[in-house]
Amino acid sequence: MEKTESIQDQAETLRTLMARKLGLKRGSLARRVAKAGRRLPSGVRNDIAAVAEAEKIALNPKLAMRLNPGATKGAFDRATVHLRGIDVADRRKGLALSILGSIAFNILAVITILIVVLRWRGLV
Template sequence: MEHVDMIKEEADTLRTLLAKRLGLKRGSLSRRVAKAGRRLPTAVRNDIAVVAEAENLARHPKLAIRLDPTATKGAYDRAVAHLKAIDVADRRKGFALSILGSVAFNILAVIFLLIVVLRWRGLA
């Protein structure tokens, strides 16, 4: 039953990575994946769901026999590879630049509309 212990360690590792990389610190593994939503690709969400299901089955001794450790290990490896590739600083920088770009566009649009209205009224 060493694969049951391995599955629990894999689930703990995925929880830690989801907390560090995406800020998902509360709830079960499946709940965290649901909260991640679009931040994770569908394949990675499915892989983490496989590990979460295996963790649930591993809690019951009779159901733990049904587990396929190679499938669980493959899903775990793919999920960890994706989560480790996420650069938190780059995500924050991209988010900040996105907001700044939106604000700059809105300011330019307001200035343009102000100039159009002033010309239309004959004031500029």
């Protein structure tokens, strides 16, 4: 039973971290991993999926004996280190700068095309 409780605690910790760092507050751990998509590296996604699978297997007492707690703990540790390293404020700043850069480029491109067309037509 101790293995099962620790796996449940690990899964709950990962759910909390994903809610805080990625904004994924609803659904099971497997569903949250699927929703995270490209925001997580594939290795971290696989680690979180392994913990989600272990959580599901731990609900059945006969199957729970087949779990490898070392592998689950390793996957949990790797996923936790990555999730705790995410800086939410930096992600928001990066997103805002990306959008502003895209808008600035588009405005510059439109102005350039406008000047070229006006020059071609002999108006400038």
